[in-house]
Amino acid sequence: MLTQSSTVASQVDAAFYFIVGVSTLLLVAITGLMSYFVIRYNHKRNPTPTDIEGNTWLEVLWTVIPLAIVMVMFYYGFLGYRTMRNVPQDAMAVKVTAMMWRWSFAYENGLQTDVLRVPLGKPVKVLLRSNDVIHSFYVPAFRIKKDVVPGKENVAWFEPTSLGEFDLMCAEYCGVDHSKMLSKVIVMPEAEFTRWYKSKAPSLAASATSTPAAAKPMEAEKADPLVAEGAALANRNGCFACHSRDGTKLTGPTFKGLFGREVTVLVGGKPKTVVADEAYVRKSIAAPEAEIVKGFQPRMSPPKLTDKETTALLAYLKTLK
Structure with missing residues (x-):
């Protein structure tokens, strides 16, 4: 065992x-x-x-x-x-979103990540939702397994007793890339986790309220329903788990200033410089592994978006200057 x-x-x-x-x-x-x-x-x-x-x-x-x-x-x-x-009343809540074929984790302070960081010796409640088909939240080392069902929020909890990184996977066949739907649970000492958690909160607050670059999209969302729809789609599909809005480097390229800038991508292992225009972004959404931005790993699975939804998402991304 x-x-x-x-x-x-x-x-x-x-x-x-x-x-x-x-x-x-x-x-x-x-x-x-x-x-x-x-x-x-x-x-x-x-x-x-x-x-x-x-x-x-x-x-x-x-x-x-x-x-x-x-x-x-x-x-x-x-x-x-x-x-x-029986979930402990003092359990820390984390919203877990499953989608083909990745995981997204949202903390109470607004932080979104693609790995789950938790404190040692503290109960953690995971609120499980799926954006598409039935998945299953499974951490073998914790002996935790719970189905993640579209249109329904399931709840599970655990209290880690060991430090380290533990495999998190989908235990319900969910399509062609089911085997790639992997993530990690990183268990940290409580003091270290608290520092990490608090250090992320100010940057999120700043990106949402104080910086001019982030303020413009918020105003644009209010003025343009298409932009607002695009922002909602990005949030619902877990885009912000890998792509920041304020220039912070995550597991994927930042959305800030995306449109119009030159990007070095790898095509068949060879570098190529392209301009991030609408055609490039559409192609990257539909076939994310066709041209991988240099310095990043091909982890994204194509979201199921209609042409109208893709247009709304592009309208939102154009506001992130």
Whole structure:
């Protein structure tokens, strides 16, 4: 089994080991009895068939004993299930958005990331939503798995007990790039997490209110419904998890000043300079791995946008100067 890195992991493992142990014993016992009966009552030893009547006590025993075993299995499983269902009131909430084929995490201070950072020894509540099809939020080391369903918000929680990076994946087949829908849960010491969390909040506040570059898009959103629709689409599709609006370098190129600037991209591994005009941005949205901006990894999956939605998104991006 994997390392137990959450408070519920030991309960899940206990139920798992118990069920596997009982099943193994039953398999050995039943297989042994079957082998014994095949040899003991072989036709050569018993050439004349014997009519055997039923035995009420045996029938009761082989009904009651399996029932008792199943109920004990249920009890052990229910203990862990009950713990997982009761979310601590002081749990930190993180909104998790699943989409083909990536994850986006939104914190209470407005920060959006493509990896989940959490403090050690503190409960974390994840609010799970999907933008397209059914996904499944799965962290093996935490023994946490929860379906992420379109049109419904599911809730799960965990409390990490070990520092480090842990795999986060989708455990529900969701299309051609399902196997690439991977991320990380990074567990940090509480003090370090607090510093990281607070250091991100001011920059977000500044980008939303104080800087002229960010103020213009906000005014444009109020003045132009198309721009407002584009901003909503960018937020809903998790674009800001990888692309900043204030020039900050994330896992993808910044949206700030995108239109009209020269960009060095890699086409077939060879560098090429292009101008980020409307045609280039449309192509990058529809086929994000065709021309990879130099210095970045091809992590983006194409969003399912109509031509009208793409036009609205482009209108919004043009305001981020």
